Each structure stands twice: as structure tokens, then as C-alpha cells.
Amino acid sequence: MTDTTRGLPRLAIAVLALTVPADWRHDIVRDLEESLADRRTNSRWFAMVWLWSQIAQFVMRFFFANLSDALNSGGVSRNGWAIDFKYAVRSIQRRPWASLMMIVTIALAIGSTTSVYTVVEGVLLRPLPYPQPEQIARVWEVREDWLRSPNVLFRSKASSIDPIAPTVFRWAEDGAGFKELGAYIDANYALRTGDGVWAVRGQEATSGFFRTLGLDPLIGRGLLESDDVEGAPRVVVLSESFWRDQFGGSGEGLGSTLNLNGDPHTVVGVMPSAFGGHPDQQSDSLLPPGKPQLWTPLGREARTGWKSVRVIGRLSEQSSLSNARTRLHAVQQLLAEERSAEDAAQTGDRGVRVVGLLDSMVGNVRSTLWFLLAATALVLLVATVNIANILTARGLERRRELAVRSALGAGSGRLVRGQLVESLVLVALGGGAGIATAWALLPVLLHSLPPGVPRSSEIGISFSVLACGLGVTAVTAILAGTLPALLATRADPQDAMRTSTRNATAGVGASRVRSALVAIEVALAFVLLVGAGLLASSYSHLWSQERGFDPAGIAAMWIEPDWDRYREDEAYNQFVQTLATQLNAEPNMRASACNNLPLSGLSSGTRITLEQDGSTTTEVRALLSVGLHNYREIMRIPLRQGRDLNLRDTRTSPFVAMVNETMAKSGWPNESPIGKRIKVDDSGWREIVGVLADARHAGLEHAVDPKVYLAATQSNRTTSEWVLRIDGDTATGLARAKEILAGVSPTSPVTRELLLEGTIADSVAIPRFRTMLVVGLAGLAALLALLGVYGMLTFAVTQQRKEIGVRIALGAHSSQVIRRIVATGLVTTGIGIALGVPIAWLAAGSVAPFLFRVSPSDPTTHLLMTGALLLTSAVAAALPARRAASVNPVEVLGDD
């Protein structure tokens, strides 16, 4: 192995030289070489990692030893700190631009890091507001057969199926590793008072629900096991705010009755307002916004039957998530054995999934937030390098001054301390501005958070991260600020004076270090820019996806029909017809009842039997959309073949259906489905009369699933959604529609409304948020890197004024001077980009999961960003270059 005899890399020795005095350096180098030789025989890579960690330790420890020696050395008077402070302030004022640049850099770095980390902490890291929240878990059933389904919708829902209530009561009987198990569903209540009917958001819950969360009522009681019994008395527990609204919070109200959904309920308790009552915030989108206001017993009606419920459980002390999962699996096996063959066919093979409550809440934003935090850390790194750069330049500029002071007898302690104080003052100013930036930035950030982000209302500024950001910048500033002074005190004053008097390049080594720092900044900025470019191009692909319908001017409202009045099909159909007639009589409005509006978050899949060749049948799963005859026309879904549904498709005419193109292609490849027959939900055969274009349903990023369209008149599915196409202002039109509804049926409240364009924008809110933020951060990093290029060249021009003057005097044209300076800038940027390409390549994995139809190694983005960086750095270089070109040789050469 020839390697084993090789010495330390030259770079390592140069880095050591920063702080380790020469007489000790040789011994240390020798020592490290010896140990390195032993290590290299194992693995070169690890040997290098070991070496650099050793180098870093030597540099740091000698730095602090030197600093402490210098501060303890002679010539330091007691009130020297005050003098140093005054001196620092004066020195900062003397270089206002450089100082401002540094303060702004620190402020932006600290401000952006703090605000992004604050969001991460508030959403992901802060514990939930329940006692021992880590013991609480969310439980789902898993449909193993759906996991293998070709349909996107089934696959996406397969592992988060809410079990039916009887299953949960069985789990609770077994315990299954849980101390408590609770079930709940979001519910909508029509509250009847003397003033009218109001939609109130609430939850049906089992007695285990409150116990699992570990919450005690403010007054009265929570739900008891006796409430879980079928046919138990109707009781209700109120939220504190609802109780105060209704009863003035005077301790009264317990024992009184509320009319909910037409039945009297006795008020038995009040939960404290601190309790959100809503551990699962990805709630049913069918409900009025806000927190639940009341709870009624779930077991009363759902103890048997098929109602799906959400399940939370508190693990017993000895149990763990995996333990609970294993025990639940065992219970599932028992249940499966008890089931009849008929039931088993319907329920399929059911596993379980147990996830910590916090994890279950933040699952879909977790990766985005960590990704953003990583991007912010990169910006902090760029800023740190920039600070080091500016301060190194300052120190170099001062070498002459320091040498003079040293020659005049200033102790090295004084010199070093002066620099230290100046760095600290800059950090303090930057830190103050950074805190202000964070305060200003956080509300903007919170405002732009996607609507689905859980717990965003609980977010406040994080002081721990503020301190951390300040710490990082302070250490950098102290290192970079005092290192030049320490070097200066070690240097020969005569030598320093001579270098400065010649005014030539101030140390080739030092300027190399500066160029290297700038190149690193450019490299990091390039990585961020590529990431931002990829995300932006991915987002534009996503947004320009074909929707398959025209969302502009579409509003929708969900109605909770007064089931007392419309219990009979006849009455309900009459209600739908009357409302449809009245809405469509409005001049600017077309309206249709429907279910499962695209992109509204709602969907229902069903089994469809296809007739093929008249005899064979196959079964597929497809989405079902039910609407009035004008539904397609209102949504403006293009008709590809056949005819639309119309008023002649009634309960008594032959049953018909339309399918989307995906369904047509998968069901009847290479032939037209028109005239073929299908069965929906085991009802009779229907003839396919039309094929519609594919309309996105699950989301813009998801593929389109097969879909069947039926006429509401030929289906027994409830259609309590109303889709409205409104000419003119959509919000006004929607308000008018609600007035009409109030006229037709005053006891059927609207539970939810939306404007479809806004909903589509919300459906891509997370990618948009991610893209916006990364683009902003990348811009910031690029700006800092360009400031680095600018600063480096400005400094070089100042240092080389004389040299430039000589060139001009010897006949160099100003364009040659400009070209030379700009070329220096471009070379540094080029080196930075060359460094950045492999880093970007390594980082591609982390951005890949967020990309839609863009490859992480997309050459266009890489080229575009390279071009942009080179172009902007040329502009940044042009300013100092022009200054160089305007150097007057007579003045410069006359200086000495």
C-alpha cells in the first residue's frame, strides 16, 4: 500500500495553521500522520472522516486556548471593554455597507430559520394537550384486498378504514393492550330552539372517548358506560363555550333538555373549553367549520349495525403500539371466525393499523415540514459562510491597522478583544433584526399554511430555536471575527506593514480561502435553486392537469334534509324537484342535486358488474356519481359518445347509465360501450347510453378511476349535495340559493358550502406552500451567494487598486479590466456550480417524493439554474468591475 506512507493532505495542514502555532504544529502533524497510516489500512473513507474530525478539534481547542491566552495577557485594563465597545461602534459606522450587509444576512438567516422551525415545532414536536399524550393511539382496520386494487381510491383508503361500532365494542371487551378504547364520529345536529333551527357541529362518542383522552368534565359528568347501552336515555354533554352561549354559564343548564334532531336530550355535563374534542382534524368535510360543541352517546343506536366509527385508545402502561397491534390482530381473527360466509365476503380480510395519535394527525405534512426545515438549514449555512466571508475580509483589511497598533505597543489581548467585541456587536444587531424578522415572517407563514395543517392555530414563536440560531451565528462571527486578529498578532508586524504598503494582493492564501467560501455559498445556493426549480416545474405540471370539467363559477352546498318531513321517498323526491325548479328559475343559475362532487373530498366506490358478449360478466370497482339530468351540462364534462341523461330517464323508463372514458377503456377495450349493460349495487341491468370525458375526482395528482354516472331518478342514493353554476358573482349566487332553500324547507339547514375553484386550489395547497417556501428560501440563498461574489470582488478591487492603476497606466483598456474582474467572478461561480451539481444529485432523493411528472435529475432545470446563477453573478461582478475600470492611475500611484 503506497497510501500508508503518504502524509497529511496539504489542505489539512493549512487548516491546522489557522490556529495551531508552528512549533506545535509539526508534532501534531507527525502524530496525526502516524495514526492515519494505521487507519488507512482499514478504510480510506473512514480514515479521512477521522482525520478531519481531529483537525476540527485541534483548530477549535487551540482557537479557544489562544483566545483565552490573549484575553488574559497584559495590557487589558478594567474599563477596556467600554472602550472596545465604543471603538467597535465607530468601526461599524465607518463601513456602513459592509456592516449593513452582515446585519441583514444574520437577520434573514435567523428570521427564516426561526419562523420555519417554529412551525415545525408547533405542528410536529409539541405534545398534544392531553395527559400522557404519547399513550394515545389511533386505530384503523386495513383491507388487505384493497391494498392490491387497481383503483387509486381503494389503494389510498385501504389502510385507514374506520371499523364498525360492534367491532370496537368487541375490542374494548378484550382490552387488547389498551387501558381505554373510545370511538366517536363527527355528527351534525339540527338544534331546534324558539328562534329556529341551527346546524351544530358535534360528535357521537362512546364512554371510553373522554376516558381515553384523559379529560374530566368541568361540571356534571362525561359519558358513562350506562350510556353505551342500546336504548339508554338520550343525554348530551356540552362544550364550555356552547354551554355559556345557551345557558349563560351560570351553573344552570344541567338537567335541562335540548331538542336535537327532533328528540329531547338531557344535558348531563360540560367539558372544559381547553378540550378541542377533536383529535382527528382531518375531519368530515361535510360538517360546519369549528370545534365540536356537544357529544351524545354513540352506543345508544350504533352498538349493533354497520356504522363506521373512529377509534382512539390509551395504551396500558406495559403495552406498546406493536403489542396492541398484535393483540388486536388476534381479536380480529376471532371475529373473522364468527362471521358468516356472506358477511365475510363483504368485509374482506381485515388487519389493523395502530398509530400514535400525533403521528396520525400530522402524517401528511410531516415530510413537507422536515423538507422545509432542511432547506432552511441550508440557508442558515449559506448565511454563516457569508458572515465568515465578510468578517475575514474585514480582518484582512485591518492587518495594517492591527500591525501598527501592535507595533505601538498594544497588547495582543487588546487587539483580539477589540475584534471580538466588534463581532459581538454585529451579531447583537443582526440578532435583534432577526427576531423582528421572525415576528414579521411568522404570521405570513402561518397565513400561507395549507388549510389541512393540524394544530396551526396553536403556533407561537419558538425561543429555543431563536437562541439556537443566534448561537450558530455568534460562534461563526466570533471565529471569523477574531481569527484574523489572532493571525495578525502572530505575524511579524514589519511584514504586515510591508504587505499593506505595497497594496498588492493581501496574501494569496487568504484570498483563496475567501474564493473557496464564496464557491461554497454558490454551491449551496445552487442546490436550493435546483430544488426550487424542480418543485416549481412540478407544481406547474400539477396545476395544468386536465380537470375534465369547468370549475369556474361552480358553487356547491350540502343540505341536511329535515328527515322528519322527508322520511318517505315520495316526499323527499318532491322536495328535490321543488328546490331544483325554483333554483333553475333564477336567471343566473343552473342547479342540480348530486352526490360526491369531484375534488370535494367525498367519494363512494361500489361494485359494478359488467356484461360482456351477452353471457360472461366481470366485476370491477368504480366511483358512483348520481345527479339530476342536467348535472353533466352544469359541470361541463365533455360528452364523448352517445347521449346525455335527460328528463325522460325516470323511475319507470328503462334504467340507463353513463361511464367515463377510463371505465369505457378498461371495461370494453377496443369497442364502444354504448348499448352494453352494467349492474350497480346488485340492482337490475342498466344500459350504457353515453361516455363522458375523464373528470379528476380524488385530486389533480391522482390518476382517474373508473366512474359511473346515474340519474337521481333511477337511483336510491341520497343526493343532498347541490351543485350550482352561477353567472356573475358566485358568492352572491350561493347566498341567493340558500334563501330559496329556506323558502322551500326552513327546517333543512345548509351544513357546508364551497366554491369549487377555491377547493381545487386548496387541494394543491400543500405542494403550493412547499413550492412557494422553497422558492423563497432558494432566492434568499442565491441573494446571499451573489452578495458573497460581490463582496469578494469589491474587496479584491480595493486591494488591487494600485495594480489596476499600473495596468491602466500601461495602456490597458477599461473593457479589459472589466472583463478580467467579471471573469474572476464567473470562475468562482462556475466552481461553486461544479461543486453543487454532485450535492444536488445526492439531495435529489429527498425532493423526489414531492415531484409530479418531473425527474429529480431534470436537465432543463439544472441548465436553467446554472444559467441564472452565472448571469446574475456576472451582474454582481459588473459593479466592482466598473469601479476598477474607473481607477485613476495618477491618483492611485500618487498615494504613497
Next chain:
Amino acid sequence: MTLLSFMVTLLSPEPLSDCRRPDVSKTTIAEFEELVLLAALRLGDRAYGLSITNEILSIAQRPAVRASVYVTLRRLEKRGLIETWHEAPEDAPHGKPRRFVKVLPQALALLRDSRLSMQRMWSGIEDVLEDVQ
């Protein structure tokens, strides 16, 4: 006040700070310094940076960072507690000289003091410590 202290500084043979409080660092040694000195004594004429680091690691079974050992050696030398010189050892793999360390009598005195005061503090509490175990 400033003027007064300035004059005192001029008159005083020692820096002002030394007049006010005795410099503790000159009369005591820190724990890590003690470890380094003891290791150097144990190694005798084979004491140098790397061997001292290894000795602390193997005998005291404490993790010793190489850089700390070197920084401490430099400080001890400045304080006049050790003496160092370069010499090419016979078994030198690269033939380059090493910096060897010799512990000076002043350091021995400090170590003796340190051991004595520690022994005094330890005496009489053996029972308690056994209880704890």
C-alpha cells in the same frame, strides 16, 4: 478612578490584576492537567503527545481527546511545569523527531499537594462510600 488605577499600574511591578487577587491558576492544577502530568510520569522517557493520550485512555479509562492533550501540554509548558524537546526516537517510523515531555520539580510539588488535599478529603468517608455502593 481611571487616573488612579493608571498610576497604580505604573508604580506596581506586577499587573494590577495580580495585586488584587492571587492567581489561583498558578498554585493549583486542573483535573485534566493532573491526568496529563501523571501519564507523563508513568511513561518516563517515552512521554509524548500520542503516548500520553493512549496512557490516559488505557489506565484512567477516560476518553482523552488528542487536541485537549496537546493544548494542555502547551499550557503546562508555558506555566513552567513541564519541559519539552525534540528528539528522533530509535523506532521512529518516518525518521522524524518527536516532541518528548519531561515533568519538572514544580509540577511534582503541585501533584503532591493535590494528592495530599485529596487524601485528606477522602479520609473518614469510606463507610459512606461503601453504603452508596
